Amino acid sequence: MTGQPLILGEMPSLSKLYVNAAATAARRRILGSSAAAVLPTVSHEVREVRPDVEILTAYQHLLGETASDVLPAGFIHALAFPVAMSVMNRDDFPLPLLGMIHLRNVIEYRRPVTFTEPLDIVARADALRAHRAGTQVDVAVEVRASGDGASGKNSVCWCGVSTYLAKGVFLPGIDKASAAPAPQAFSAPDPTALWQLGVDTGRAYAAVSGDFNPIHLSVLSAKAMGLRRSIAHGMYLASRALADVGAVKGDAFRWEVGFEAPVFLPARVALDISTAESGEGGWLRSDYVAWSPRSGRKHFSGTVSAL
Template sequence: MAAATAKTRALRSSPGTAGLYAKAALPLIPGASLLPFVAGGGSKIPRTVLTLDGVKATRDELAAYDRVCGFTLRDTLPSTFIHVKAFPLHMALMTDGSFPFGAVGLVHLRNRITQLRPVEAGERFDLRVSTMPLQPHPKGRTFTIVSEARVGDELVWQDASTMLRRGTGDKSAPKPPEAIGASQLPFVAQWKLGEELGRRYGAVSGDRNPIHLHALTAKAFGFPRAIAHGMWTKARCLAALESTLPDAYAVDVTFKRPVLLPSKVTFAAEDGRFAVRNPKDDTKIHLEGTVTAA
């Protein structure tokens, strides 16, 4: 049987994430998933493509993002900033009524970004976001959201975010990527993260998941305190490495354990490998990643 043809939907403007998070919470209401506009009623990942043309960063939002994540103010976009621009499209896909489960409670396992060339702050680019089919995992099932940015016909940026839906695991599922020896990397810096970090990053990114904003809302989802956004942690690592990054590179990270707020973490790096660790125990890894020339 031939695979179903993907349905492409062109958006005129970026979706508002506040409304999308309200919609994302609806599946938590018993019986709400029976409604056709609420996620949770499907059986598999829909083949949907969302596009948004003419995306551009304002100087103010870029400066605010750079300050929160630790980048120097410059005339090119951090590769993680383009992820922020694609994120509302991610949420729109995951809150659609055809999506098989709700977005709240998903775990961001891994993110890979490929920057094929620097994107100037004043350039307009077109986004294309789609989802890949469900895959088995030892702790449930995963799927990947794939994003692309083009300037005209030129592909300049790609992103793949792999999400875990917890559930019955599959022992035959592929094993996760091999560890990079994160506990052995040399210490570079210690970062002190304030309790308000999740709210600050949420304000510049639009990612206002309640697990990141306040201890009270995080406790409702099983966390003792609010946790830092995984994509903030990745961005902070790239900011620490930005003087060494080539114009074209791929940066691949695995999110290993949450970073509670407030807290202190250490950053370690060597030869294209990097990690964020617990300052009292180098074997407790929050994030590990690699950077390679593209």
């Protein structure tokens, strides 16, 4: 990431960001929106972020991660999420934050990070582009050990790019020819696991991630946002699949996930994980895919590979 960041004095409050996003959406409905296809050039940074060990323990228990002082890759995403959200909540961000659909994540976990390490988190928006259903954007995040930034060394220990879709929003000046293609047909394999997700899954993940987006919390709050029922957090699903991949992934890996269809709660989710090894028997990658055993519709898929 380049350019002088905006240093935030404290971690942004997700609840306040959602309230502000709702107010911004109402204002734009009343006054109209003349947003141009230009992203803010400034990044946001919070320094010396210290994970809470009790929340870490609760996260590990909920997701099925091994109890450890090492932060899971999905936990770091949740830790950094408020900084990323603050970028999308800026007045000069051209897309509406509320209703944004999570499409994809690509994460590199470059070395183990322990809960005792204070961390610097930097986020910025990038790559505004067309989608067949609207406009998509990337939010890039880097996490490094506090104090390493001035050393000139490549001290990034975790980095991720999240891709979001503003459905139905078509900004002027964006080439629609670059829109992403439609998903390919899916044929469900034999599952290696079957998850039973209760109606409280969204609330349970919100308690350990801090993401209390109304679409995840209850039938009533989801209906207020235009959904028939609450849906599971995408990163809960992806992080649980990553936990199911297990310790074979080692200390450094690349983690990719693409989301296709939401999981309405309560739900049963089928999962298949397949592993590829090198000729010497070393682990190379694990591919995973999850779907509805009732309808056969794919929910998400991804890959965990060695760095």
